[in-house]
Amino acid sequence: xxxxxxxxxxxxxxEINNFVGxxxxxxxxxxxxxxxxxxLIIKQSHDVFKPYLTQRNSTKYCNIELRPxxxxxxxxxxxxxxxxxxxxxxxEIIFSDNxxxxxxxxxxxxxQLEPSHRSKIDQQFMDKLLTLKQ
Numbered sequence: 001x002x003x004x005x006x007x008x009x010x011x012x013x014x015e016i017n018n019f020v021g022x023x024x025x026x027x028x029x030x031x032x033x034x035x036x037x038x039x040l041i042i043k044q045s046h047d048v049f050k051p052y053l054t055q056r057n058s059t060k061y062c063n064i065e066l067r068p069x070x071x072x073x074x075x076x077x078x079x080x081x082x083x084x085x086x087x088x089x090x091x092e093i094i095f096s097d098n099x100x101x102x103x104x105x106x107x108x109x110x111x112q113l114e115p116s117h118r119s120k121i122d123q124q125f126m127d128k129l130l131t132l133k134q
Contacts, residue, residue: 073102
């Protein structure tokens with residue numbers, strides 16, 4: 001599910017929460033030592049994301065938020081915030097030290113991501129993601 005999440009909308013928030021679960025509380029996030037990824041660069045994506053990612057002279061950054069029943073991938077487009085939400089049962093992950101490939105098996109949307117400042121993907125985050133996906 002790809003949504004513009006720039007503005008607070010109770011119906012949209014309920015729809016997201018029903019789809020991938022509510023965000024972890026501060027204490028839950030603290031207990032699991034964080035629920036967000038490092039800053040990632042979007043290298044490749046499905047055509048549905050192209051209108052949001054085609055800007056000249058601009059690197060597109062994103063981050064991944066872990067949720068109880070799925071993930072939320074968020075990135076900026078001009079002044080708007082865009083979210084892509086995927087339940088764990090529809091999520092396919094391929095990763096190595098220097099990239100992550102996320103695929104939604106129902107829509108076939110995908111993104112290939114690389115770390116922005118570090119040379120490797122944060123292994124602790126990937127372990128949490130794979131554990132929650134099981």
